[in-house]
Every structure is written in C-alpha cells, then in structure tokens.
Amino acid sequence: MDGNWLYLSAALAVGIPALATGWAQSRIGPAAAATLAEKPELTVTVVLLIAIPETVAILGFVVSVLILLQGGG
C-alpha cells in the first residue's frame, strides 16, 4: 500500500471515532453536570456514562496501530 494512503487510513481510523466520542461526551457532559448538581450520589454512574463512548476511540486507536503495523510490515 502506498505510504501516504496508509498513514491517512490510520489517521482516519483513530480520528473519526475520536470525533464521534467527543461528540457523544459533549452531549453526556452537560447532562452529567446537571445530574450531579441534584444527585451527587450518582457520581459513579455518571463517570461510567462519560467513559462508555471512549471505547469507540480506544478501539479506533487499536485499529489504527494495526493498520500501521500490518501495512508497514
């Protein structure tokens, strides 16, 4: 595979999920802050809800690394 396409693919593999995660967290964050203002006892649930979309970015990162390693190899 051409080097430039390889790097572009790897960047997109992590970039797009990261944007998606950011968008999801931007929606969860304000709701979480409002929830915590009223019910501080829900801290753990709120932290989990914020952390859940990060899976997408992390899996994107893994795929990106695999693209670079497999393509480079």
Add this chain to the structure above:
Amino acid sequence: MSRIRVLGPREELQSVLERIQDLGLVHFVDFAETEALTQLVLTPQQERHLRNVRRVVEDVNTAMRLLGETPAPSRRAAESLTLPRAALIAGRARRALEGLEDRRRQLEEERSLILKFQPFFSTFDKISTSGLDLDGIRIFYLVLRVGGEQELLRLRAALRSALGEGFELFSQPSASGESAMILAVSSVDAKTAEALLSEAAVQPLVLPDQFSEGGAIDTIRRMQARLKDLPRDLAEIEVERKRIASVRGRDLVRIQASLHDHLSTITTMEKAVVTPRAFVFEGWIPSAARADLERRLQKSFGGMIEVETISREEWEGEMAPVVLKNPRLFRPFEAITRMMPLPSYGSVDPTPFVAVFFPMFFGITLGDVGYGALLAAVSLLIRFRSSPNTKPRAVSEIGLACALFSIVFGFLYGELFGDLGHRLGLQPIIFNREEAVIPFLGLALALGLVHIVIGLSLGAVQRFRGDKRHAVGRAMAAVMVILIALALMAAFELLPERFFTPLVITILVLFPILIVAEGVLAPIELVSTIGNVLSYARIMAVGTASVMMAVAANRMAGAFGPVFVGIVFALLFHLINFVLGVFSPTIHMLRLHYVEFFGKFFSPGGVEYEPLRHWSPREGAV
C-alpha cells in the same frame, strides 16, 4: 443472618433496647401493624423529652465542631449527668464557643481589610517625612494593576487638565507588582476627582468604618498599630477556646456519646409494635450472635424476654441486610464495591476479585518503576495523614497496591520514567512497550478473556441456587467465549491449525444448547460478551499512550537549547503524565470492573446492615 422476633413486657422496652445496643448487632426492621398489635406512639411527655434531647444533641454537636478537637471522655459516670445538667453544660459551651467564633471571624475580616491598605503604609511614611500639610485635603486610596503605567499617565494627564496643580499623586510599587497610589486633592475638588477616577475606571478603596474618622496620616498610624495588636487578640481567643476544651471538653464528649445513644434507642422504639401490656419487634442478627443475645437478655431480665427465630421459609433473601466481610488485605477495596449499590443478600461479594484485578490491571497499564514509586510516596503521605477506617485511608491503601503492581510491571517492561530505564541499563523482561504493541494487545485481551470468564462463572454459580437453566446458560456462555478465543488463535496460527475445525464444530454443536438455556437473545448476548473482551484493549491503548508521553518528556530534555530549560520542561511533562497516568487508568479500570465484569454476575439491591449500637465521634456508631 437470622431474623428474630423479640417479645417482652411493654415497660421494659427501653431497657431491652439499651441491652441490645450494648451488643450492637441487631438491625431493626419496621413491623407491620395488625389488629392486636399497634405501632408504638410516644406519649406527649415522651415527645417533649425527645425534643429536648434533640435540642441538646444539636447544642453539643455544634459545640464539639467549634471546639475542633475531641478530648478523651470524662470518667464521670453517664448517669451522674442528668438531662437538665447536660443541657446546661452543652448550651453554655455552645454559646461561649459561638461567641468566640464570631469574634475570631470579625478579627480576621478586620485584618484582611487592613492588609488591603498595607501597600499604602510606606507611601504615607514618605508623605509624613515630606512635611506636606494634609489639613482640608481629601485622600483617595487607589491600587493600580500590574502593567498599568499607561493608565497612570492618562489619569495624571486628566487630573492635570481638570485641577491644574491642585493635586498630589504618590505611587509606590508593592511586592505583588501592583502599585499603591494615594491621590490627595483639596476637599473642594473631591467631587471632580471622584468623577475623573470613575471615568478612568479606577475604583478607590473604602476605609473600614472604625478608621473613617480623623486625618489620613493618623488613620494609617492607627491601622499599623491595629495590625500589630490583632495577632494578640486572636491568640487570646485561642487561649479561651483551649480553656473551654480543658474545662468542659471531656464532659461534652461524654454528653455527646450518651445522648446520641439515648436518641437512637428512642427512635428505635418507634419500630416496635405493642399491645396494652407487651411489645414485639423484629430484626436481623448474625446467626452466630443469636445465642449471645438471648443469654444477655436472660441475664438482665430473667425469663421476661422471649427471643424467637423466624424460620427461613417466612422471609425472602432480599429482605436481609448485607454486610461486606473481607480479610484485612482486601478490605480497602470494599470502597470500590461500595461505589455501586450493595450486592443483594446471599449473592457474590465482588471485593476479593476487585482487590486482585484492579491493582493488577492498573499496574499493567501504568507499568513504570518511577511513576509507581511516586504513587507509593503520595499514597504513604495520605496514609500517614489519615485516620484508620476512613475513606482517605482506604484510598491510600488501594494506591499502595496499585503502586506495587506498577513497580513490578515497570521492571518487567524495563521502564523507569519511560525509556530512561533503558538508557540506565534497565532491560525489558517480557517486552518493550514502545515497540511490542501487538504482544501488549494480546496480553490485554487475554486478561480480558480471563476476567470475563471468571465473571460468567460467578454468574453461573450464583444462578445455580435459583434458576438452574440460566445457570447452565451462563456456564455455556463462558465455555463458548473460551472456544471462540481458541478458534481465533488457531485461525491466526497462534495454535496449531489442525485445532481449528474441531473447535468450530464444537461451537456449532454447543450453540443450540446455549439458545435453549438462555433464550433467543443468547447470540446477541454472546456477541456483546466478545465485545466486552475486546474492551480490555484499553489496557494496551492507555498504557501505550502513557509510555509514549513519558518518552516524549525525556526527549524534551535535549530538544530545547540550554539543557537546564529542557530538563525543567521534561520534569513538568513527566508530572503531567504522572497525573494523567494515575487518573486515566483509574477511570478505565473502574469501568472495566463495573460494566464488563460486574455485568456478568453482580446482583445489586442489598440493604446496608445498620445495627443499633453505641455512638462514636468518628463513625457515627460503633
């Protein structure tokens, strides 16, 4: 736990509750009224007594908070302190301490007000030595922000054009970089000067009330004198507080404990139901302590009190209160379990698994001798500054376990503040995380597989007591996940290829059994479980990000011209990476536990075991 019912003569109810409080093991529950048994209603006299007790408790709690220390309780017997006497002591102590607190607050406010004028002191020294006559002069106290030279020039020009030579503006830079300025104008021109200051958006400081009278130099002299006197006045308040602590502190501690105990027995009385002559209440007690309770009541009341055990058939498991009981080594990790609702009675307490896997995953992710040692130092600091059985103490002990695993895995990866370890001769034992991304990913997924299979197995064991078909389904899911992992390994030639076909056939054979046991949603559940295993890739992702940040920090040392500047940047970057390296794995490991692991077996809904027991200042009740 055993559910018990206690019956006895109505007039002995409070005494019985006091003996039960001494034992400290009975968790009371509300008792439903029947035709013959009615809820105990306090008499007007008892209600009045309860209100009095609550008021004294509030007084003593406030007094203890303001006292700021907890002396050892007095040896005087509790009985010698009657309620009126206790109310008198607590009320007087509260009023005295509140008075002292008000006075202390006033003095602190006065000090902070005078400190605002401190930058003007040296300017006034200059004025007083210059021989300037300040009679009939209005003084404005101004503070010019850092870099406000242009504002000063503009203000001076505006004053000159409006007042000509009829003003003096003294400026003195202070240690903070701001300038303290004094504007002196004739009283006649005061209004004009005020308007000019307002236009220039310079807000003059207003003198505190007690200094508003008198000449400017005299005012500043008085402020200087007052600032010298204030520490003495504050020290006098502290002496008085200490005197109250030594004279009344022990009595207050005794009153606080005995009244809290008394209050809890009165409020527990409302959980009893009564007939005109007898009382009945129900509660939970650890099965091993039941005989002890009976013996104590027998000793105190002879045969007047009857303790019955309610048979297991008469109550549901969910009704029993829950207490987490773990070995000392695992106990700090109960704080992590307690962040979720308590597990229901009779279900698995996940604390021992959390105690093993949480610090291990954390250590695999952070995996650095340097950062691990730093975390250990921070944890030890928190440990020495915290009291036993408190949340900070639990956090420090969890931190120490995480630090230990981080140091161990740091040696295995050969990392000390990133690649500094390699440069100092520390060699990786298992793999170098900077390069071995795929082996690290494999390790993370393998750990995920083990963790999820343990979760599914616990789910199977837990369900085996009730719904056996679902228990088989859970066990089958665990087996299927293992088989799918093995088949994938065979497909990628990590296992001999000849295993692939038999493994796939076994999976196909087991699949219908899984659907029969778990229902038609079982395939979706299985895919979701495989997704859960993949989620453990975050251990690799967060770990790799952490080590790369550390490597970047080390490279900074040589990237900036002078070595000193590079080292400062590198240290700052390492500090940021350390904070991120502790925070990020904590959040992700919590998520792996709560979502992926607990989701396979955890059954929430337990009621906290809160027995009637004696009160203590630290924990509320002991």
